[in-house]
Amino acid sequence: MSTDDHLTSRRAVVAGLATAAFYAANTPAKSAALTTPVKAEDEELMREAIALAAEADFPFGAVIARDGAVLARGLNLGKRRHDPTAHGEIVAIRRFLAEHSPDELKGTTLYTSGEPCPMCMGAIIWCGIGRVVYAASIAELSAHIGQVAISCTEIANKTPFASIEITGGVLADEAIGLFHT
Amino acid sequence: MSTDDHLTSRRAVVAGLATAAFYAANTPAKSAALTTPVKAEDEELMREAIALAAEADFPFGAVIARDGAVLARGLNLGKRRHDPTAHGEIVAIRRFLAEHSPDELKGTTLYTSGEPCPMCMGAIIWCGIGRVVYAASIAELSAHIGQVAISCTEIANKTPFASIEITGGVLADEAIGLFHT
Numbered sequence: 001m002s003t004d005d006h007l008t009s010r011r012a013v014v015a016g017l018a019t020a021a022f023y024a025a026n027t028p029a030k031s032a033a034l035t036t037p038v039k040a041e042d043e044e045l046m047r048e049a050i051a052l053a054a055e056a057d058f059p060f061g062a063v064i065a066r067d068g069a070v071l072a073r074g075l076n077l078g079k080r081r082h083d084p085t086a087h088g089e090i091v092a093i094r095r096f097l098a099e100h101s102p103d104e105l106k107g108t109t110l111y112t113s114g115e116p117c118p119m120c121m122g123a124i125i126w127c128g129i130g131r132v133v134y135a136a137s138i139a140e141l142s143a144h145i146g147q148v149a150i151s152c153t154e155i156a157n158k159t160p161f162a163s164i165e166i167t168g169g170v171l172a173d174e175a176i177g178l179f180h181t
Numbered sequence: 182m183s184t185d186d187h188l189t190s191r192r193a194v195v196a197g198l199a200t201a202a203f204y205a206a207n208t209p210a211k212s213a214a215l216t217t218p219v220k221a222e223d224e225e226l227m228r229e230a231i232a233l234a235a236e237a238d239f240p241f242g243a244v245i246a247r248d249g250a251v252l253a254r255g256l257n258l259g260k261r262r263h264d265p266t267a268h269g270e271i272v273a274i275r276r277f278l279a280e281h282s283p284d285e286l287k288g289t290t291l292y293t294s295g296e297p298c299p300m301c302m303g304a305i306i307w308c309g310i311g312r313v314v315y316a317a318s319i320a321e322l323s324a325h326i327g328q329v330a331i332s333c334t335e336i337a338n339k340t341p342f343a344s345i346e347i348t349g350g351v352l353a354d355e356a357i358g359l360f361h362t
Contacts, residue, residue, distance in 0.1 A: 085278075
């Protein structure tokens with residue numbers, strides 16, 4: 001090993017320790033995501049998301065709502081838009097942002113027929129959406145379509161700057177049923 | 182507890198066990214992400230990403246390249262576009278998809294001045310991008326700007342349907358330096 005190699009190697013070790021400490025510090029003992037019970041309006045709004053999923057390229061749909069009123073709708077348009085990132089949640093967020101200020105997303109609820117993948121959950125977090133309600137879980141979806149095996153709750157729990165409510169399993173059977181039609 | 186409550190409770194336990202088994206099964210003992218060494222062209226292409234970051238709303242830039250040739254460029258446009266999801270990587274992907282078929286993304290390399298967040302890494306995975314080269318790590322960035330504490334390598338490792346090469350730390354000091362200007 002040259003001196004340079006030694007320095008590089010030592011630097012890598014120090015950086016590795018700092019990285020491990022960072023991830024450990026950002027894994028709260030108490031969940032940052034609040035798992036909340038089903039609310040009165042959840043089923044009706046989830047039915048809208050599932051109806052959108054039934055028309056989608058892959059069977060996923062989403063609506064963004066505040067106080068029970070729908071503000072934006074999305075459905076998977078991956079094939080029609082030739083865009084693998086056009087998931088239901090992303091399409092709903094893009095449509096919302098085309099008409100509203102991003103500040104108006106704060107405190108909204110996003111209903112989605114499938115638990116948000118890391119891409120969609122990241123977008124939800126960066127947009128300050130306050131609550132996520134999903135039907136089928138990533139684990140349930142993975143029997144039908146390729147999934148990244150990280151729950152949206154884990155993503156939320158690793159986000160020190162945001163707090164988000166999560167409710168799962170609302171009309172999950174209906175959402176999964178779309179994969180059998 | 183009513184009979185319904187008992188059934189609901191039992192169903193939740195069964196679903197919980199299935200979910201735990203799913204996540205365990207998708208945590209490979211051997212990493213699905215390949216940590217690869219720096220290639221000859223990496224520094225030059227990273228300099229392009231860092232130059233874009235210097236012009237961005239938040240100091241993040243990205244380029245998508247194949248065989249050393251740049252195919253698309255992106256920079257954080259969160260403020261200008263009024264879109265909190267307009268990260269450098271996402272902007273580069275959207276610009277690429279506006280001009281090319283998504284199939285052409287497969288096997289490309291994405292260079293980014295900051296390690297991809299879960300949103301961007303999810304997009305990278307869904308698009309089939311073959312390699313990610315980043316400068317500053319999420320752990321390093323977190324000293325300067327809010328981050329989701331999940332590495333892009335962890336996201337890749339939890340993705341059973343994709344294999345992606347990852348190289349980190351290329352010109353990291355220059356990328357972090359943009360936060361001090």
